[in-house]
Amino acid sequence: MSNPLFSLRGVVKRFHDREVLNLDRLDLEAGVITAVEGPNGAGKTTLLAILALLTPPDKGRLFFDGQEIPRAASQLTAWRRQITLVAQQAYLFDTSVEKNVAYGLRLRGLEQTKRDARVREALEQVGLAGFGARRARRLSGGEMQRVALARALVLRPRALLLDEPFANLDPTSSQVFERVLGDLPNQGCTVVLVSHAREQAHRLAQRVVSLREGRLTPGLDRG
């Protein structure tokens, strides 16, 4: 592998002394869609939380673009601003669709005219043009996931992490996700998506890694 964006070395995560993740070595190549598959409880969501720098591992080292991620929580914001996560059934803030999508840009201090243009563009991308003024938490489940996708895309992250992106999606939203995600590698964005099912996620991915009880299963690795 030429150029990994994420590198994990000896990463261990425990909850209440139970080891839920133990990754000796995992490299995720830049500009590639990697799917992580595995049954419920395999540790997929935990892995994404570690990659999103939300949960510090108990042991091991994590590198992003060749640089080691520091341990101190206060230093993580700058790193997190290059990575974003679309959670399974993402939380939308109790405000308009527009304000949800603009949130991250606002934090980054982007001026309003540029912000508005990018928000509009992101909403068009996910097929929600004209939804800007709607109340986010009143939308349908699929529409809400698309708002969450737009809210992540608008940041133009270097890495986009998605937890079960195709679970419980209506066909329209599912197509939107497939189209948008499929195009991201062309824009240099690295995508990591996890799923317990094999179908859709795997069609999109250039590489599939398997997780079983917190460990990688090399035999099933494809790509």
Add this chain to the structure above:
Amino acid sequence: MDFFLGGLTKGLGLLAQLDPEVYGIAWLSLRVSLSAVILAALAAVPLGLLIGQREFPGKRFLVVLFNTLLALPTVVVGLVVYGLLSYHGPLGGLGLLYTPGAMVAAQAVLAFPLITALVIAAVTTLDSRVGPTALTLGATRFQAAWAVLKEARFAVLAALAAGFGRVVTEVGAAIMVGGNIRHYTRTFTTAIALETSKGEFAQGMALGFILLVVALAVNLASHQLQARWK
């Protein structure tokens, strides 16, 4: 019946005549209680946010402690603040006893555990994904805490309104540290207590009536804000 009707009629009369004494008392009450709520909230809101969001040993004890402090009789708080501010007390040098400042301090101490407990409850019942969502979108820890506060805004506002309700209606602490001095530290409740003990029901009823109107206005304003946000 005469007692109430007579009192109410005279009371409305005083209001209509813009009786300076009545309005002076109302204005002081509002100033003192609002200042107390703001002062208490400055500490209680961040503290409630912190306790509500974090898991740490002793958290349950702290929550129980704050809920217990809610039941503290106002005269006990008055007594403690009196002790602190009295001439020979540790804060006696400030010369605050029997001033509106002393009442603000006592009422802030009263409002503090109530607002803290209600903010803890608000944050605990809020969806736990709010903070992490903000972080993944690039928020600093402070900005993420702010996002949590914004999502819990209805409950936080209700906590502030409840704090105001507790302090504007209490009488024990205000009398003890304020002294009920005419034109200086006389509030709604201390005045009503005094007027009633003198048999001056009209003045008492007028003040009681304004107190009701004030409570109504506070609740209406908070509902109005909620309606706008919804």
